[in-house]
Amino acid sequence: MKYSTVRFFAQLILLLFWFAAAVWASDPKSSSSNGTNIFAPASTPARSITNLSVFVLCITGIIFAVVFALLVYTTVKFRGRRVDDRREPAQVYGSMQIELAWTIIPILIVVVLFLATARVIHAVQDAPEPAGALDVIAIGHQYWWEFRYPKLGIVTANELHIPVSGPDDPSPTFLQLLSVDTDHSFWVPELGGKTDLIPNHPNKMWMDPQRTGIFLGQCAQYCGTQHAKMMLRVSVDGPDDFSAWVRSQQTIAPEDPGATAGRRVFEQNACMNCHRVGGTSADGRFGPDLSHLMSRATIAAGAAENTHDNLRLWIQDPSAIKPGSLMPAMKLSDADLDAVVSYMETLK
Amino acid sequence: MSSNAITIPGVQIEARPWVDELHQWLATVDHKRLGILYIVSALFFLMIGGVEALIIRVQLMHSHNNFVSPEVFNRMFTMHGTTMIFFVAMPVLFGFANYLVPLMIGARDMAFPRLNAFSFWLSFLGALLLYFSFLGGSGLYGAGNAPDVGWWSYAPLGARAFSPGHSSDYWTLALLVSGFGSIGTAINIIATILCLRCPGMKLSRMPLFAWLNLVMAGMVLLAITPLSAAQIMLLIDRYLGGHFFDTQAGGSAVLWMHFFWIFGHPEVYVLIIPCFAFISEIIPVFSRKPIFGYPVMVAATVCIAFVSMSVWAHHMFTIGMNSYANSFFTLTTMAVGVPTGIKIFNWIGTMWGGRIQFKTPMLFSIGFLFQFLIAGLTGIMMAASPFDWQLSLSYFVVAHFHYVIVGGILFALFAAFYYWYPKMTGRMLSESLGRLHFWLFLIGFHLTFDVMHIPGILGMPRRIYTYEPGRGWDTLNFIVSIGAFIQAIAILVFVANLIISYFKGDEAGNDPWDAWTLEWSIPSPPPAYNFATLPTVASRRPLWDLKHPEDPDSRYE
Numbered sequence: 001m002k003y004s005t006v007r008f009f010a011q012l013i014l015l016l017f018w019f020a021a022a023v024w025a026s027d028p029k030s031s032s033s034n035g036t037n038i039f040a041p042a043s044t045p046a047r048s049i050t051n052l053s054v055f056v057l058c059i060t061g062i063i064f065a066v067v068f069a070l071l072v073y074t075t076v077k078f079r080g081r082r083v084d085d086r087r088e089p090a091q092v093y094g095s096m097q098i099e100l101a102w103t104i105i106p107i108l109i110v111v112v113l114f115l116a117t118a119r120v121i122h123a124v125q126d127a128p129e130p131a132g133a134l135d136v137i138a139i140g141h142q143y144w145w146e147f148r149y150p151k152l153g154i155v156t157a158n159e160l161h162i163p164v165s166g167p168d169d170p171s172p173t174f175l176q177l178l179s180v181d182t183d184h185s186f187w188v189p190e191l192g193g194k195t196d197l198i199p200n201h202p203n204k205m206w207m208d209p210q211r212t213g214i215f216l217g218q219c220a221q222y223c224g225t226q227h228a229k230m231m232l233r234v235s236v237d238g239p240d241d242f243s244a245w246v247r248s249q250q251t252i253a254p255e256d257p258g259a260t261a262g263r264r265v266f267e268q269n270a271c272m273n274c275h276r277v278g279g280t281s282a283d284g285r286f287g288p289d290l291s292h293l294m295s296r297a298t299i300a301a302g303a304a305e306n307t308h309d310n311l312r313l314w315i316q317d318p319s320a321i322k323p324g325s326l327m328p329a330m331k332l333s334d335a336d337l338d339a340v341v342s343y344m345e346t347l348k
Numbered sequence: 349m350s351s352n353a354i355t356i357p358g359v360q361i362e363a364r365p366w367v368d369e370l371h372q373w374l375a376t377v378d379h380k381r382l383g384i385l386y387i388v389s390a391l392f393f394l395m396i397g398g399v400e401a402l403i404i405r406v407q408l409m410h411s412h413n414n415f416v417s418p419e420v421f422n423r424m425f426t427m428h429g430t431t432m433i434f435f436v437a438m439p440v441l442f443g444f445a446n447y448l449v450p451l452m453i454g455a456r457d458m459a460f461p462r463l464n465a466f467s468f469w470l471s472f473l474g475a476l477l478l479y480f481s482f483l484g485g486s487g488l489y490g491a492g493n494a495p496d497v498g499w500w501s502y503a504p505l506g507a508r509a510f511s512p513g514h515s516s517d518y519w520t521l522a523l524l525v526s527g528f529g530s531i532g533t534a535i536n537i538i539a540t541i542l543c544l545r546c547p548g549m550k551l552s553r554m555p556l557f558a559w560l561n562l563v564m565a566g567m568v569l570l571a572i573t574p575l576s577a578a579q580i581m582l583l584i585d586r587y588l589g590g591h592f593f594d595t596q597a598g599g600s601a602v603l604w605m606h607f608f609w610i611f612g613h614p615e616v617y618v619l620i621i622p623c624f625a626f627i628s629e630i631i632p633v634f635s636r637k638p639i640f641g642y643p644v645m646v647a648a649t650v651c652i653a654f655v656s657m658s659v660w661a662h663h664m665f666t667i668g669m670n671s672y673a674n675s676f677f678t679l680t681t682m683a684v685g686v687p688t689g690i691k692i693f694n695w696i697g698t699m700w701g702g703r704i705q706f707k708t709p710m711l712f713s714i715g716f717l718f719q720f721l722i723a724g725l726t727g728i729m730m731a732a733s734p735f736d737w738q739l740s741l742s743y744f745v746v747a748h749f750h751y752v753i754v755g756g757i758l759f760a761l762f763a764a765f766y767y768w769y770p771k772m773t774g775r776m777l778s779e780s781l782g783r784l785h786f787w788l789f790l791i792g793f794h795l796t797f798d799v800m801h802i803p804g805i806l807g808m809p810r811r812i813y814t815y816e817p818g819r820g821w822d823t824l825n826f827i828v829s830i831g832a833f834i835q836a837i838a839i840l841v842f843v844a845n846l847i848i849s850y851f852k853g854d855e856a857g858n859d860p861w862d863a864w865t866l867e868w869s870i871p872s873p874p875p876a877y878n879f880a881t882l883p884t885v886a887s888r889r890p891l892w893d894l895k896h897p898e899d900p901d902s903r904y905e
Contacts, residue, residue, distance in 0.1 A: 036807025038738040049734045056732050060725040067721055074696050080703035089703050094641035102693040106686045113682055117732040118675045124734060125671040182505045185666060185741060189807040193737020196667045199595035201602055203668035220741040220809040222498045225418050228812035324418050
């Protein structure tokens with residue numbers, strides 16, 4: 001039986017090794033700066049969740065250590081030995097005192113965990129919306145995000161701009177979450193937990209990011225073929241940058257005489273049935289609003305960078321970038337394609 | 349006590365032609381043969397579900413991989429989940445219950461043998477319907493064959509607008525048909541245990557195995573019925589113009605979630621409670637002690653069953669329930685941890701002071717205890733609903749429930765295979781292959797599912813067919829995939845062991861483990877009638893009483 005003990009310890013060492021590997025890999029430094037680590041919170045709801053998580057991790061860690069040690073001790077101490085192979089051990093049927101002890105202690109632990117959790121649920125979910133908060137309506141579509149700022153008259157897609165919220169002048173953002181088709185879920189781990197976008201079932205969530213930068217996330221609820229490439233970019237801007245962004249979004253891009261040909265292609269094909277371009281007759285709502293396409297860093301809900309070549313490829317054959325996307329391949333001639341891409345590039 | 353088969357001197361039974369033999373298997377109503385049919389069909393679908401898992405893992409090995417298209421990937425995870433839950437886990441557990449419950453309570457068959465056969469063939473038909481979708485699911489050009497809506501088929505993704513063709517219909521029918529089979533089996537198990545116990549076997553003397561399967565069967569009745577109702581409503585939506593889940597016409601997507609999870613969560617306990625039953629039989633025998641705290645074990649099981657009926661919405665913490673609902677389901681979910689903890693402590697209490705023999709069934713049982721502990725603790729983490737707002741729908745959840753299903757349920761099942769295979773076939777499984785299987789599978793399991801928690805913490809959602817580089821997910825996913833292949837090799841070792849030992853294994857005899865329940869009092873494999881004369885029992889461990897007349901259990905009851 002000695003041999004199996006050795007194997008048991010070999011197993012233990014292996015497990016400890018994997019836990020060490022796990023801790024190493026979860027080190028925030030090993031991921032990029034635009035990380036999506038749930039333990040690197042940058043806003044109040046995310047921070048409350050992280051604090052609760054660390055508390056829960058400590059309690060469960062202690063339980064794990066105690067029970068694991070008990071299990072290992074029992075296995076090693078009471079392993080059968082060859083000398084007493086033929087003897088049966090003392091037959092013990094149970095003990096009410098011990099049963100009571102290991103019933104009551106877990107109940108107390110559950111009560112503590114529950115109270116700590118209920119407090120955070122209330123603090124995050126029932127936070128009142130202050131008067132100065134920014135309202136945004138986020139609408140899930142099959143494989144892209146629509147963002148509407150009702151008070152500012154802005155409509156954009158996939159890249160959400162919100163102001164940073166300082167301790168002295170808090171300016172949180174309250175999102176109303178809607179869906180036009182299937183279920184989606186808004187998840188930017190460093191700004192908060194996820195909330196689903198469900199058709200016919202409006203939801204809300206809020207965030208007050210405390211540092212500027214780009215925060216990444218993506219749709220977390222399986223929504224169809226291209227669920228994987230329904231990505232989110234949240235740009236948290238300083239107050240001046242945010243005002244500048246709002247002003248540029250509110251301004252209709254001046255018409256570039258060099259892009260008239262492309263605009264004609266856009267308006268004479270099916271493009272305008274699905275896409276809107278401010279100040280023109282294109283007023284579709286099925287696809288993303290293109291009024292300020294060039295102000296976005298990515299296209300196709302984050303599936304590709306917003307470059308000339310990607311834009312051209314996307315219009316020519318969307319399935320080359322995102323198979324299953326609902327945008328059809330427009331089968332334009334090369335000349336029309338170039339014209340429409342140069343028209344897109346004027347939409348600043 | 350009937351310890352021998354009836355033999356008629358001078359009569360030689362001739363071998364039958366294989367067609368007759370096949371006909372006997374197909375037309376059988378014998379609980380043992382049906383049990384084996386359940387188990388063999390489950391092993392077959394385990395292979396298929398395993399291949400689907402490997403396809404998923406190859407695709408996710410590195411970012412922007414192009415091994416399969418997104419459509420195929422989505423079908424693979426849908427089919428993998430549906431297959432493993434409905435056509436592997438449930439049938440194999442029903443198989444063991446079918447085979448062992450009558451033997452353990454001293455009965456000659458299940459209460460309703462023909463219902464038993466009917467239930468098995470319904471389940472099997474369900475599996476065939478699901479897999480027929482690969483051939484007949486398209487329905488119209490470009491609709492795609494097998495279902496790709498996820499194993500929950502959340503509304504409105506399962507509606508005709510988003511799931512054209514017939515793939516979702518095959519999914520719905522498969523679950524509906526096999527669900528009726530499950531309900532039939534559950535009724536049968538309940539009736540058998542309540543009505544067919546041998547003389548002297550009071551409820552308080554039943555082996556824990558029978559108790560736990562009784563509780564499981566009761567849960568099946570309560571859990572499968574809402575699922576079947578929801579499937580019928582979905583069919584009405586898809587074909588008769590209903591709007592239950594049609595959000596474009598005022599229907600409710602959330603209603604489907606409630607229907608699905610009020611099945612879905614009790615289902616987890618439907619699967620794990622029979623595994624508790626295996627462990628509660630195996631740990632005492634290999635620790636050479638009776639189960640510690642038998643009445644508490646029964647009470648804790650009933651308590652788990654009861655509380656687990658009110659925890660379903662912890663699968664829905666992200667759908668925007670109000671703070672009171674979130675708090676309620678946090679409390680109930682954490683509360684399940686108490687009776688579950690009691691069970692773990694009682695198993696350790698059983699081992700405490702024993703003489704533990706590390707045979708393969710016991711190795712898998714200890715693996716089960718260790719992994720189930722971790723699975724329970726990550727479950728507590730996700731019960732804290734704010735923590736779940738981060739963890740839910742991420743790879744952390746995938747790792748958590750695979751810890752339950754593979755680390756818990758599958759390890760307990762392997763323990764059960766090594767423990768009862770000798771009874772079913774008359775041959776011992778090879779110990780050396782068994783140990784190889786155990787260590788390979790243990791390493792593969794931890795490589796895959798320990799590491800899989802981390803991408804979830806780093807923000808990787810589940811059900812994505814590809815991911816962007818630079819998120820810190822590549823290396824982790826690569827390790828996870830390697831572990832999956834090690835597990836696959838271990839499963840091949842296991843199957844080889846099953847086949848080789850069937851022909852070349854050591855003779856088992858009636859009672860190879862020196863065990864205490866009634867199935868070990870009769871030959872291996874048992875004759876069709878099980879017991880030549882019905883046994884009479886005076887305690888929970890009738891064979892202990894026989895082997896130790898100087899100190900029988902019956903003296904203490």
